[in-house]
Amino acid sequence: MNSTLNVEADVDFVKTEDKSIVTKRLPGDLAMWFFILAELTVFAILFIGFAVSEQLNTEMFSQGKAKLHQISGLINTLTLITSSYFVALALNKMHQGLGKQSARLLLVAKLIASIYIGVKVWEYLSLFEQGIDIETNTFFTLYFLITFFHLMHVLLGMVILIFVALKAAKNEYNASNISGFESGASYWHMVDMLWIILFPLIYII
Amino acid sequence: MKLSNTNKKNTLSWLWLIALTVISTYVGLFLELFNSQKSLFIFIVLFIVFLKGQQIIDVFMELKQAPKFWRRLLMAYVILLPIIIGLIYLL
Numbered sequence: 001m002n003s004t005l006n007v008e009a010d011v012d013f014v015k016t017e018d019k020s021i022v023t024k025r026l027p028g029d030l031a032m033w034f035f036i037l038a039e040l041t042v043f044a045i046l047f048i049g050f051a052v053s054e055q056l057n058t059e060m061f062s063q064g065k066a067k068l069h070q071i072s073g074l075i076n077t078l079t080l081i082t083s084s085y086f087v088a089l090a091l092n093k094m095h096q097g098l099g100k101q102s103a104r105l106l107l108v109a110k111l112i113a114s115i116y117i118g119v120k121v122w123e124y125l126s127l128f129e130q131g132i133d134i135e136t137n138t139f140f141t142l143y144f145l146i147t148f149f150h151l152m153h154v155l156l157g158m159v160i161l162i163f164v165a166l167k168a169a170k171n172e173y174n175a176s177n178i179s180g181f182e183s184g185a186s187y188w189h190m191v192d193m194l195w196i197i198l199f200p201l202i203y204i205i
Numbered sequence: 206m207k208l209s210n211t212n213k214k215n216t217l218s219w220l221w222l223i224a225l226t227v228i229s230t231y232v233g234l235f236l237e238l239f240n241s242q243k244s245l246f247i248f249i250v251l252f253i254v255f256l257k258g259q260q261i262i263d264v265f266m267e268l269k270q271a272p273k274f275w276r277r278l279l280m281a282y283v284i285l286l287p288i289i290i291g292l293i294y295l296l
Binding site for chain 1: 209211212215216218219222223226227229230233246247250251253254257258261262264265266267268270271272273275278282283286287289290293294
């Protein structure tokens with residue numbers, strides 16, 4: 001166990017002598033947050049583009065959505081939420097200096113996220129079997145573009161979490177050097193948050 | 206094993222997110238029983254998007270303890286984007 005880590009995980013604020021004054025801290029690197037904002041902006045444009053296209057092609061989008069497997073979208077939402085939960089637990093363990101336990105929780109998070117990848121690939125293959133691909137119509141062009149773009153973010157997030165888990169297992173994070181872990185976790189939560197908007201937009205509404 | 210306060214918050218948030226996901230998936234079927242308008246369905250689903258986004262931002266991302274500017278920025282995303290999408294569908 002890393003004995004150099006003295007952070008109390010449940011302290012919400014950095015306490016000062018004057019209890020009315022609290023210092024609030026942004027978790028992770030500032031650069032990562034700018035990157036997250038850039039990613040959110042790109043996805044916002046795609047989501048708005050999808051909604052506008054749906055209004056212009058109501059019948060086509062309605063037929064397209066009927067061909068999607070809503071349960072697989074639901075499973076993917078549950079897997080990403082649960083994976084995000086385990087990443088949050090892992091960060092808490094790391095704050096307590098429990099690197100190995102933290103790495104184990106990250107491994108669970110990645111295993112759960114791999115269900116998402118499996119379901120997504122199955123969903124793509126079942127559409128291909130029906131003769132549906134990216135060129136079928138505007139709905140499926142946007143469907144494949146947005147969901148594949150999101151899948152790439154999931155894969156990138158998993159690569160980041162692998163690096164974070166390896167460092168956590170070696171107890172390389174400590175109180176003054178935990179922003180790498182926090183940045184990776186924040187990126188993963190962003191991927192989760194994007195799916196939370198994507199799922200109702202493409203599968204439900 | 207005693208759960209720490211942070212773990213409790215994370216667990217409650219996770220359960221809340223799961224419940225909201227199931228509700229948003231099946232709210233359409235429920236509303237169909239009462240012949241409700243699609244606009245009500247869209248409003249409920251997008252409101253759930255906001256509730257879920259807020260949980261992720263405040264609890265999982267821990268932005269409730271971050272400088273207000275960053276929390277407000279992320280919260281603006283989960284408020285404004287559903288509003289814009291809602292307006293596109295409803296107008």
